[in-house]
Amino acid sequence: MVRHFSTIISAEHPTGPQFDADPVALMARADKLIPGKAPAIVAMKQMMVLLLNAQAPVLVHGPSGAGKELVAQALHDMSRRTGDMVAVNCAAIPADLLEGELFGAERGAYTGADSARAGLIEQAQGGTLFLDEIGDLPLQMQAKLLRVLETRSMRRLGGRSMIDLDIAVVAATHRDLAAMVKDGTFREDLYFRLSVFPLSVPPLTERLSDLPMLLDHLMHAEAKGRHDIAQPVFEASALRVLSAHDWPGNIRELKTLVQRACLLFPGRKVGAREVNESLMRFSYPEPGQTDWPAAPLPDMVAQDAPNALGEVFRHGSGKIDLRGYLRDIEVVMISAALDAQSNCVSRAADVLGLRRTTLIEKMRKHGLAR
Template sequence: MTTHWIDRDVSAQAVPVSVNMVDRIIVGETAPMRQLKRMIAAVAVSEAAVLVRGPTGAGKELVAEALHRASGRKGALIAVNCAAIPAELLESELFGHEKGAFTGAERARPGRIEQAAGGTLFLDEIGDMPLALQAKLLRVLETRRIQRLGASGEQTVDFRLVTATHRDLTAAVADGTFRADLFFRISVFPLTVPSLAERTADIPLILARLIEDYSSTNPAAEPPHFDLGAIRALSAHPWPGNIRELKNVLMRAFVMLPGRMVTARHVRDNLLGMEMPEPETADIALPEPPAPQAKGDLPDPSQFHDALQRLGDIDLRGYIRDIEVALIEAALDKRQGNVAQAADALRLRRTTLIEKMKKFGIRRGLAA
């Protein structure tokens, strides 16, 4: 039985558009993530510069995307990784150049700041920017004017600045490797992205989104399915690489355990320990979780007794979960996706059924 997790409260009503936009981009419902998303929604519509802080791999670029998308700005989001471009090339990358400005400049080229006109400029790892270039960036932020290398005049550029770093810029200011005036200019609104270890309760939601994204671009891939033991094992991992590391673990699961139910042992031995899993065995299976149309169609308990006698140990919680999912899906099918009527058929309150659907990732009947 396939089990997924829903990644947001799609039943919520009367939520500001900016919050819905942020919620679609950034996955997480733990307290620090709800606080972060509220802050993003509040500051997105302003022109204030935002400094995004957090460990490597935590998803700082998603915060920049959410800020841009929720801002309503019509221009593009232009991203520059200051640590990935050699210092001698970074100035040309940011400011652009005219034809003949230097050896090899065979044609004029707009810089990233110019390309961000009407939109958002995202400077990732700004803590790695050379001091000389920091001074030039500060002047751009003060005047909103840029000059291409080799040009004789300046031009005005309207852009929103978002920066990010994993470094302690306060310490960098103290030791003289980062300008204090630039620091105060870029950190009008500092936002902190928590590490994955600080929000392990979000792991099922993040996995569901990653599986959905990967499956949409690789439709032939068989997604793995994580049982509760696997989720607990993932939650116990320290995640030094944060979400980037979790993506790697999921890719291993797609390769090593396609279409299989991933257990805690698989997580420890195969996905984290990098041992090849044993082939799936043809064990005697339990009866399929029931999808009854009427009370009289429920399987007789003796079927389970006989299967257990032959099979031995099972994951009871996982099997009961699969039964619950099957019954909810059957009730929704019988009531053409009407959640209220399905709740009546299952003798549940509508709100209780919605919570269960969210928990199991059953989207049918929930508003998008």
Template sequence: MTKHYSLNMADETKATDCRLDCLLVGESPVMQGLKRLIATVAPGHAPVMVQGATGVGKELVAQGIHMMSGRDGQMVAVNCAAIPADLLESELFGHEKGAFTGATERRIGRIEQANGGTLFLDEIGDMPADLQAKLLRALESRRVQRVGGRDEVEVNFRLVTATHRNLADHVKAGLFREDLFFRINVFPMMVPDLNMRTEDIPMILRTMMLQHRDRTDLGLPEFTQAALKALAAHSWPGNVRELRNVVDRAMVLFAGRDVTAEDVRGVLLSADMAAMNAPAPACPERLSQGPEGLRRVLESEGSINMRGYLQDIEIRLIEAALSVNEGCVSHAARSLKLQRTTLIEKMKKLSIDRTAAAAA
């Protein structure tokens, strides 16, 4: 009896490890340590705070925790930075019919939706102070009160938060409640930057390309050893999200072909970094001269990388808007006539840091 139990447990451990390995790709020591920590912490109920730079994959860690938690409910994710402050309370706690103008019916909040499962609050450091107090009360009492309601609803959820900020510094500066910080920081997890685990890049590349192999009939790109070394030497300020951009470009530009180190440095990575730091091959002034200007550019340069050029323009516009508006995403979105959530998604996709852009 004992012997069979031991074998079954081993099989279950292998299955668990396989699920995590498929979600969090990489076998570097830091990733193995992170996955061991997830496997240890996941079955419990205590809050987890996932920390790491933008683009490292904090939400994947949250998914791994939920997947291995054994909870029957769903994981409900909320990006606190992507929802305007005046709407975030209703989004989290729900509202009753008639609670405010436009509340034509009762709405169940995200916390209630996470009952029996996991609530993932991304960018918790951007949560307004008044909502921090309300969240703390919900964590302590395991009850929520909808906006405009009187009754409290019992909830049972596992809280996982994420931030790219140093919340301890925010506490010292009075920007984040100390009591909430200690309540949510029971199990801190640090997700490593990609430049701390460059040995994982070949495996991540292969996984990403296999996920999108249906995009091309010409075959997958093949990165040479020299190309992989060039990728490993890159600083990866945008982390795994930036690597995904590289894979997306390679799938289009090098389908069924070898990718060399020169291709990596001159094409794949330059689309990220050179677009931010150097003028586009065909400068905007020349392209803005109408059809005649376009004809002259094509005659003199032979071709125009339209996709790269348009992305360069988009990056410059967003960075300029953030700089003019001192890093305020809402104001920058308004000046660009975009929805705030649309701008945030573009910033993530293009690896634009609002702090760096504001300081420019």
């Protein structure tokens, strides 16, 4: 079952900071905050720029792990708000404590309230309040949140005076809010108040051309503050295997893979075998496992391919690792066949025109799991 998440951004803050009206400057900032040049991610960033300048509520859709918090942080940074982004997980706080955490309390409001305390909403003054898992917000709290959005003000528990707010509100959930409205578990008025404009975050499978850029970005982030750690080098064969993966965990899954690579292969080359044996399923690499020679990325198959290769031999180094090149193609084709046949070795062997025992031997040779 495909999971659905929504990130809701309320950017209506007439007393807040003025946005940069230059879309070119805003797009450049979006590119810096969210790496990627794939058409799907570029379209998302262009929509972010448009909606940011409009200062209107935004509803963001996308699969789990695609980067909902990154989008929220980018929108906050692009808004140039002077305050911080304050995050709260609505599903992690017990319902009987949630109101106090969000709204704060005056001294004596309840047993143990020895002093006045600002809640998370108030702490986000001048900045952004990020409400994660808003689909788990109790109905009573949904009514109170709607009141905050409508009046742009709040009152602490036990307080008498209203506090005017200058905040942007970002909320996220893996739930289908529209379906929850029909079920009566999410308020319709709050849903429509928060879903003025749609914004889609694409899954990683729709931006596989960004893999080299994303790997570089994640490795730099992993090595931040650790200058003594050399970064691994992902070879062409590794990129081909990564491109054939279906990435159910999206960017979060890719980040996990990069963390493993930085731990297991610092300053070393990572090929198809390393990806399959040590990164896709965590296991410590055997000595000498990374000695395979690198193979070039295969270009688009064309009728003049022989002539193109002839140019490489004549004007290039004069050497091409044919065995490595063919090995990498074999790894990708076997992986694709297994995936298409639900990891059934017999059916995969049939579509590849191989005997089952031959395919098993090749899988063992390349470190491919069933």
